Amino acid sequence: MDKTRQKIIDATMNLIMEKGYASMTTKDIAKYARVNESTLFRKFKNKKDIVLCAMEENWHPHLSSDDFYPISGDLYHDLCHFACVYMSKVTPQFVKISIGLRSPELFDDTAEGIMKVPQVFKEVLIQYFLEMQKLDKIIQTDIESLAVAFLSMMFGFVFLKASFDNQLMTVSQESYIKNSVAVFVKGIEKV
Template identity: 30%
Template sequence: MAQKLTTDEKILNAFSKLLEENGYTETTTKKIAQAAGVNESTLFRHFKDKEQLVKELVQKYMSDIDTANAGFIASGDIVSDLMQVAEIYNQFVETHKALFLIGMRDSFQFPKLKEMIIQLPMKLKKILISRMTEMKRSGEINELVNVDITAANYITLILGHALIQNIYTGTGLDISQTDFVQKNVRNFAEYLK
């Protein structure tokens, strides 16, 4: 038997879906309530406003980053490890597409939105720095590599790919996940040895 969703979960799921389809501005509280199957007054009893809904999604996704990090098992080979990180992150972006898309579409217009969403790649950067520092200590990564810059570059590489996959599909810019990991991530990792 499927588990029944709470009112909060229904509202957050509806909000997430509408963000993907319409962006932040066009996703009204009326549309959210309707998609969640609740009254608008019920929505406001659970969440103060759309900003609070974004905060809740960010917190949920931050928790999912911790879960993904806990599922990462280092192999001792930088190429395999960074390929695994790219696969995990791509799946994470696909699962949580709404926040990444509004980060691209709407964060310039809404600075508070940008402040909330930037937490996601910053958390990933912190995790990568920690992982890469361990890899550097074990000799998996060259001792001359600056892990702070390398983590930022790696996030740019994998986040850029994920966003292009979702925004510019069918343009020739969208490289399959397999080709991306096998070629770009492999080359990036080889450079770090």
């Protein structure tokens, strides 16, 4: 990839995290990227074009159901693995960017891309929980609610880290995953 183009993309996405899409200008982007504004317009049509290119190329966590496999059939082990995969992709940086991309000027163009990650995770969880129900390893319950509860538990941790860093909680990601998954499994596991 063209280094100047990448500098512009990186500057744009960093500014989105710092000030939001609506508050930044192409002048801000050029200054942050240390390029002339005319260079920015030679590489991209406008600031919206920069964001859309960034999402397609390298500023999106691109999560697929294959990322979660293989599974072992052990609830605790599999759900810890799922949480680790999810949190390796959905980082505090991604959360900050996704919040910045919810600007009304962008939302129609970015909503689908932002929603892909939780949709993939939710679908993987639904399929997994359905299989565990068939194997009589978990209680009979509404599977979508179960999937959304687990997704929310993992997203909540990342969102709080993105919002407050370590000011609100000192628990490490690894400890959070182990402890929260243990509690979750205890609530759904068939005994």
